[in-house]
Amino acid sequence: MSRRWGPIVTGVALALTFLILLVLGTLGPDRPSRTGEVPVAQGKAAPPDWMRKLRDGEKPPQFVLFSFDGAGSHAHWQRVLPLAEKVNAHVTGFLSGIYLLPDHLRGEYAGPGHGRGRASISFGGTDAEVATRIDDLNTAYQRGHEIGTHYNGHFCAGNEPSGGRWTTADWTSELDQFFSIVRGAAARGLAVPENAFKGGRVPCLEGDPDEFLPAVGERAMTYDTSVTSEGIAWPELRDGVWEFWVPVIRVPALSGKRVIMMDYNLWYSLNGAKEEPGRDAEFTSVTLDTYRAAYQAAYNTNRAPLTVGNHFNDWSGGAFSRATEQFMNEVCVRPQTVCATYSEVIAWMKLQDPEVLDTYRTKPHAQVS
Ligand SMILES: [Zn+2]
16 A cells, blocks of 8 residues: 555656646636625535445446636636536535635735745735635535635645645644634635535645645544545545545556646646647647546446546646536536545445445556556
8 A cells, every 4th residue: 555655756847837837827817796695505405316325236336526726716616617517517626725815814824834924826815806716615515516625825845845844733734724714714704614624635736645644634524635546546544534546547648658637747748837828629638538538447447436636727728627627518427427526425435335345446446558
């Protein structure tokens, strides 16, 4: 198991480029919009028909977990929410906490080892921009989507001390501050309860799981989705926290080069993550083919839940967001396929006979050939 828990190799240059692009790309201009709406608590709809124990000989549904890091872009929520509705998908947004901290309150946040009011990404902007974001999160949550954490300051390699160097105490401080921001946002109308934040993804996938998982487990959170696996593998429980692996797979269009299946990593492997909007159609097509191949590999073999990790970005002409949206549009309506949130998959796993699930868990990880 240890081979899968090693540090994630990420070049400093890659992380720096990423940070710059993240700041430029993720927080587009948000339009202040409707505020003051009274949010309705998440409805208790009847459970979906797949939320049950498998019948004798029945295969697990192919779960696809769409997740969006940052979760602060109004424009992207406006695209994803109707699409998810149309194809009956539930998705997960990993919120960067400081997106809910207006600029004038930035001094309330101090990242571990960093000064007050400092971060590698923008703070929340104006009160109106924060209100818009709260509105989006409330709407997403009411529609059955899940909100988790992408922590706060987004300190990656090169902006030291970065998450890769943080101790459990540092991660605990980061989470304490995240929840303190969430409580502050509740006073501004955020209707996602504190105990609904059940898991997260660490920025740039940087962080030692031996350090951050205890901080996650300590808070009775139930999952993490920051650690890579070779191929597509079933989640594993460690110290009370389910790890939903981010798969490393072969990319067919890149002569089988192995890439972490996240939008940024795909972009980096395509052209070093340079803005080339003129190649957007090509990048969309390569990314879409990669997602399709990964899905098919899991579907045909171990049926391990497939994590599709994304940012709300417009990199290279929006090539990667478009690929994800197209994939969601086609895959979530396939037979024996369910686009669900992390907590939904955990609830489903709990309903299963462990021995039946083990027959799938112990199969070799699904690989794209
Ligand atoms: Zn991120």
